[in-house]
Amino acid sequence: MRKLLTGLILSLGLAGFAQAQSDDGLLPVEQAFKLTTRAAEPGKIALHWEIAKDYYLYRSRIKTKTTQAGLTLGALELPAGKQKNDEFLGEVEIYHDSVDATLPYSLADAATKTLSLTVNVQGCHEVDPKICYPPHTTTVTLDVPAGGATAAAAPASAGSDTGLKNGATQPLIALGGAPGLGGAADRTPLPPEQAFVFEAIAASPTSLLTRWTMPKGYYLYRDKSSVMLSSGDGVRIGAPQWSPGVPHRDEHFGEVVVYFDQVELPLALARERGAAQTIKVHAEYQGCQDDGICYPVMTRDVDVDLPAATPQELEAAKASFVPAAAQSSPDTDTQATAASGKDGSAGEQSEEQALAANLSSNRLLALLSFFGFGLLLAFTPCVFPMVPILSGIIAGSGENVSTRRAFVLSLVYVLATCVVFTIAGIVAGLAGANLQAAFQKPWILWSFAGLFVLLALSMFGFYELQLPSSLQTKLADISNRQKGGSLIGVAIMGLLSALIVGPCVAPPLAAAVLYISQTRDPVFGGLALFVLSLGMGAPLVVFGTAAGRFLPRAGAWMNAVKAVFGVLFLGLAIWMLSRILDGVWIMLMSGAVLIGSAVYLGALERLPDGASGWSRLWKALGVILLLLGAAELIGAAAGGRDVLKPLGGIVASAGKESAGGELKFRKIKTIADLDREVAAAAQGGRRVMLDFYADWCVSCKEMEKFTFTQPAVQKSLADFVLLKADVTANDEADQALLKRFALFGPPATIFFADGAERRPLRLIGFESADDFVARVGKVQ
Template identity: 50%
Template sequence: MHRLLSLIALVASLLSLAPAVHAAGSPMRPEEAYVLSAQALDAQTVEVTYKIADEYYLYGDKFRFRAEADGVEFGTPQRPPGKVKKDEFFGEVETYRKSVTILLPVTAPQGVTKFRLTATSQGCWDGGICYPPNSQGADIDLLAKPVKTGGNFLDGLLGGDKAASTSGAMSTTNASFEGDESGRIAGLLRDASVPLILVSFFGFGLLLAFTPCTFPMIPILSGIIVGHGHHISRGRALLLSLAYVLGMAVTYALAGVAAGMSGTMLSAALQNAWVLGSFALVFVVLSLSMFGFYELQLPTALQSRLSDTASHQKGGSLGGVVVMGVLSALIVGPCVAAPLAGALLYIAQTGNAVLGGAALFVMALGMGAPLIAVGVAARSVLPKAGPWMDGVKKAFGVMLLGVAIWLVTPVVPSLVPMIAWGALLLFSGIFLRALDPLPTNARGWQRFWKGIGIVALIGGGAILVGALAGSRDPLQPLAVLRSEATAAPGPQSATQPTFQRVTSIADLEAKIAAADRPVMLDFYADWCVSCKEMEHLTFSEPAVASRMNRMLLLQADVTANSDDDKALLKRFNLFGPPGIIFFDGKGQERNNLRVVGFMKADAFGNILDRALR
């Protein structure tokens, strides 16, 4: 009897709760579950935001937009990557929960500033109901001042509410593409604690220190140290190295903040013949002084007030070294790697220049840590005064000439750097006495350096021969002769990917609309070292090239940094090359497949496999 009473009481309690459960589990009307808002960010961009109720989601590929006005047209919607969900009916689909903000490029006839936007979406409720496509409307005024919807400054600094910061991000620039590495780094800045962010970016800097964009800084700093001669102390070498790195770090932070707020990299604007040529000339002048052609000295009136350690090398004063660090950051290493792109993306989205700038400053310190070690080591290995010291200075003079050639390569005809590299190696071999007979009692070091000279002589000759034969690759100067000898047509030549150039947003949209297959868009510049790496080390791999040839290959050459180039970069929320964007056969961007910075062939092949599915 006791059990029966207990069972009756349990059933009664469940029945009393049933109406409440039913009320809580009733599906909402679609306009309540998915609240639409829209505004114009500027005369060319409309921001559309959906606030999505808990337990509801929207499908990423079901958004449709149209303007209820003659002549007003929308470009390709820009939306952040959603969460992949295995749908019972649609298979793997991209979905959004909580909120999603989409940017619509808009073109309107002159004089048309107001129109009605109709947005169509489709989603489901976790309780088991899927809605048919639902259309909602909003009035748009292209001249109205946009309302910022994101978190405040303190929220951004401390990594506050993610949804708020994401919404605010979209009100300033394109969507956050968190599927790619730069987007994930931007997410780290939004969500992680400040100490973790700074430690992470220092680690990113250490990794970037061993990339080709940073290598030219090594002979620059080493040349400054060696230029003092044997009398420089280890402490002075450390101080000069710190000054160089601090100049570089402050510049990275300030230029990065400016780029994030404006959407344009200052370093890209400096990649022109006059700037690069002037900076290269500085290195030529410094290198010739190391060969003993002349001495760079300060005015006599200042020499009496300065110590001997700062009187024989213009770059030896702390101020001069700081300036050299500033110029190196702006001119020598302009390529955009994923950590730099992520920090710029975060600054652009949130307007939080303090945390973004601090992250870039710490990243530059990480990049500079190996440089400091090299600077101190350069002092430690310096011999005492004499022939050996003269030989070390000449070696660094050769390195500085190499930096000068490297700097002007993007802005001169490709034949010029080939001849310059060949001549540099030839003269280096002659200086190493490759053509002089060895004495019968020659010691081991003499034979060793003569061997290096002979190798340099042969290498320089090969580069010059290759240049005259039509080669423009100093690392493989004779490959053109081999290819001519085996010029029979075959699959090897057919696998080389060929790009079509796009020059503007309109040109890009037309080519994507006409495509009947997946599209790959590559952002490239002649002055971008990582772009050259992608071209020679990744795209040239047969397995990668064969996959690429199954796609429509488009390339935006932003070398000139023209207004069209800037517009293309801004359209995809990029701050500079290299960057690779993928589109499916319907012209929709595959946000989660973006590539920013250099990527090895194996990893890039995996990205291509996903893009071709």
């Protein structure tokens, strides 16, 4: 906590500088620390600072740097400073009054006439108002003295910044010259770009070498550091090859692995094409000053020039390539992570990562596992709505449907859903777009709900849905179809059901899509999705076949059965509209359907004398439905929004119940919104939960209704910053935010601590309250 507090106090002090300068008569930084420079003799630059009274400069914050081609700066020669025990930074060296320094340099071209460099300093005002200035940079241009630069510059150290240029492809030896390292003898924290220097080069046409260099007294977390590609034509990064590191007991994170001084991370590349190209490497990392402050998560983008690769080199690289667990890149669909703990390479993986990895191992076992996962998914709200649809299809296929025909209809329906799930998953994996989400537009949902209403009216006997007679005759010659059971119509209904009725994302589905995304192998990934879909559809086939076997044959019973399915279709239409309409409208429509069903069952009619037991049973059921329908209407009028708790609003207003309230989320829309909120939470030492939600997402509403309302869950999240990303619109901003986490749709719950995602704790799909509380407790 002391580390975080120190960093926060420093940040607040620097942020308040401008206001203090105008209100308290502080000198502008150029006057407080007046710099003069001259190149009096070849090979040396003299620097002199006049320091105003009551001001001082930090010795360790005086830096020099150049971007001039052919100019090499040596180590800045500074005198010893005065020791000072800083209130927050401990022992440091400072300068009062004035200070002189000498900067050696050398020139590659003796004909060079001018020198260009930047000088960076930082200092403070030591009497009231006590304030520290932010780092200040001055650009200096000097004429080269007669005789040129004859003195060779010494290697850069504490006072210079002459390391490897970002992204330059140079011999590996050049990586060692890290910019701005040193000055760690005092406890003044270095700027992030100097405390943790990240570099990357192409070690070969099919490999990268990345490196972090830290000065003495700084260390880098392994499980909070990652490398990925943010751009590259057909290039993928392989699994990371981290060196062992140093076990470290951290006061915030417990036992972790860290690196001191320097760490190199080799990364294999798989390339589709051998032509030379420039790729962009994106790094995210975090570290601390030993017994000092901890830095927030830092990012760095480096351009690396890949040389041309021969066909033999490409094939050899692919043969030995081990894909990394995928993680979305910040800008494009090129993705591969090279991280440890937060992404699972330290031994822990999120559910979808582990499943995706299993796909790459024993393929036959993986396919059998995915069929089993599909069976489990069959008993989720994603699949339940398909049961009345399939039942209605079978009920409408004729009065004497055989078991064989019921099986064929069920199989065609399920196979159609399998095709959609497979194609949608392949598209999501290769293009990063959720095809099912694209079908959740309001006009599509209204159209499909209208179709269910038309089907319901057909079941009630208002009319018969059938193809034109000429087309029916042609189709009958092909497959002996009947008007209600056309195999083409059944297949179309299966396609639409998969796209519109059940757009759920569960860990097995996400794993298969993740596998396609990271390996670009749509064949086996698609096969896994198809097998998963078959598992989801197997119970439907069993149910549909049994329905064909046990449904009553011709007669009045058949009309009653069709009426039941008509009501179910109306319920499906209302359920689909619940994704886009306010709860009060859903309650009103539900109440109307319940009351209509009650009237059909004779709830308002008087039983005749000698009525049978069945007649009394139907009337009792009708009265119950009438009361439920009335409760829905009364609840809607009283401001209720929950169909399952129609009188909840009345009870809550009467009893002022506090349990089961709603969590207070902050809405975010863009990646910038997320980064801002996560950074602010990290500065305040708070954890973050990000919930991806959509109106059309069934499991999202399950989480809201059954998990987030539980007191234990709300208590466990009391110290969290709660963010909600509503991706209902599925627009560019929504897709970019999903892509940031390699997600293809909601539901998903992401956890952050200290500005970094805790990837192994990522939740895809629904989770019960008890399990969710246990998951939250691991976020550290």
